Amino acid sequence: MSEILIENVNKYYGNAHVIKDISISISDQSFTVLVGPSGCGKSTLLRMIAGLEQVNSGNIFMDGSKINDLPPKDRNIAMVFQSYALYPHMSVFNNMAFGLKLEKRPKNEINDRVIEAAKILQIEDYLGRKPRQLSGGQRQRVAIGRAITRNPRVFLFDEPLSNLDAALRSDMRIELTELHAKLDATMIYVTHDQTEAMTLADNIVVLNNGQIEQVGTPIELYKKPQTIFVAGFIGSPKMNFLTGKLAQKFGGDTIGIRPEDISISASRGELEVKLRHLEHLGPDTLCYCNSKEYGQILVRESGIRSYNREQTLHVNFNKKDVHIFKGDRRI
Ligand code: ADP
Numbered sequence: 001m002s003e004i005l006i007e008n009v010n011k012y013y014g015n016a017h018v019i020k021d022i023s024i025s026i027s028d029q030s031f032t033v034l035v036g037p038s039g040c041g042k043s044t045l046l047r048m049i050a051g052l053e054q055v056n057s058g059n060i061f062m063d064g065s066k067i068n069d070l071p072p073k074d075r076n077i078a079m080v081f082q083s084y085a086l087y088p089h090m091s092v093f094n095n096m097a098f099g100l101k102l103e104k105r106p107k108n109e110i111n112d113r114v115i116e117a118a119k120i121l122q123i124e125d126y127l128g129r130k131p132r133q134l135s136g137g138q139r140q141r142v143a144i145g146r147a148i149t150r151n152p153r154v155f156l157f158d159e160p161l162s163n164l165d166a167a168l169r170s171d172m173r174i175e176l177t178e179l180h181a182k183l184d185a186t187m188i189y190v191t192h193d194q195t196e197a198m199t200l201a202d203n204i205v206v207l208n209n210g211q212i213e214q215v216g217t218p219i220e221l222y223k224k225p226q227t228i229f230v231a232g233f234i235g236s237p238k239m240n241f242l243t244g245k246l247a248q249k250f251g252g253d254t255i256g257i258r259p260e261d262i263s264i265s266a267s268r269g270e271l272e273v274k275l276r277h278l279e280h281l282g283p284d285t286l287c288y289c290n291s292k293e294y295g296q297i298l299v300r301e302s303g304i305r306s307y308n309r310e311q312t313l314h315v316n317f318n319k320k321d322v323h324i325f326k327g328d329r330r331i
Contacts, residue, residue, distance in 0.1 A: 002153035002186040003028045009058035020210040031187045035197035036207035042190040078147035082159040086131040093127040117148040137168045157189040228328045242294045252324035259300035261321035269314025
């Protein structure tokens with residue numbers, strides 16, 4: 001069991017109120033992703049779970065016990081950072097064994113645990129190397145391996161893939177998902193990248209300015225964003241937002257329509273637009289259109305499309321795909 005309950009937690013840095021009365025329930029063996037723009041408080045929240053930052057008010061429980069005042073080393077939590085935080089003068093083996101040596105574990109046990117973690121992460125061949133002799137992806141595996149050797153109840157990840165290139169990031173996402181299934185551990189993962197949140201999480205917590213915007217599965221957030229912020233944050237390319245008469249027709253102040261829920265017709269449709277720009281992604285074409293009344297409307301059409309710049313076109317969408325907002329909330 002390793003369930004974490006965050007209850008009405010607040011954090012101030014001087015006068016700045018950076019975590020505002022946050023409550024989250026993180027179930028045993030879940031993969032929870034805290035996502036939001038830079039500065040919204042994700043790392044602060046993670047560091048409070050790890051015990052690296054004090055909570056100003058509220059409580060954090062692990063398996064029913066309050067851990068607010070428990071030192072980090074007694075929380076049985078392992079943290080993996082964006083910067084890897086490896087010791088450059090130590091071999092991969094010694095980096096991975098470091099925590100266990102500090103705990104004065106028997107030599108045999110240290111050896112077994114390091115080898116087992118190295119096998120899981122397929123870095124057995126690099127155990128004698130120094131970190132500088134490894135690629136970024138291999139270094140991050142060592143940092144994760146060091147966390148695994150400690151057999152923690154909870155893994156915390158703070159933007160662990162941000163220093164890797166796009167192809168490696170997508171490989172590592174798959175590896176992390178497989179690792180989660182293999183270890184049956186509770187994992188809490190911080191990122192500003194909505195793609196990582198969507199692809200890794202069982203449960204996503206969207207944070208904005210120190211507060212929770214919405215908690216839900218990736219599909220729930222995509223299909224039913226409860227606020228304009230979540231609607232704009234989850235999904236790439238971004239949802240289109242339209243105000244004015246069209247929004248009023250739907251009973252809202254704003255409506256949102258995802259680019260993939262709009263289609264283009266040369267002859268007739270809901271709105272007349274002019275084509276401004278095309279981007280060919282291969283499987284899809286992004287069509288940047290402009291409506292006189294509503295401004296830019298981005299349409300994602302499947303396949304390779306060719307329209308002429310400045311061509312007059314018409315856009316269509318189904319009522320069921322329209323997200324309606326009053327103020328900043330969904331209705
Ligand atoms: P995120 O991880 O979402 O980018 P952080 O949790 O790092 O955000 O920071 C939240 C807010 O707290 C930011 O405004 C940041 O500038 C501020 N902050 C973070 N750490 C400190 C600190 N040690 N002292 C003062 N302000 C801090």
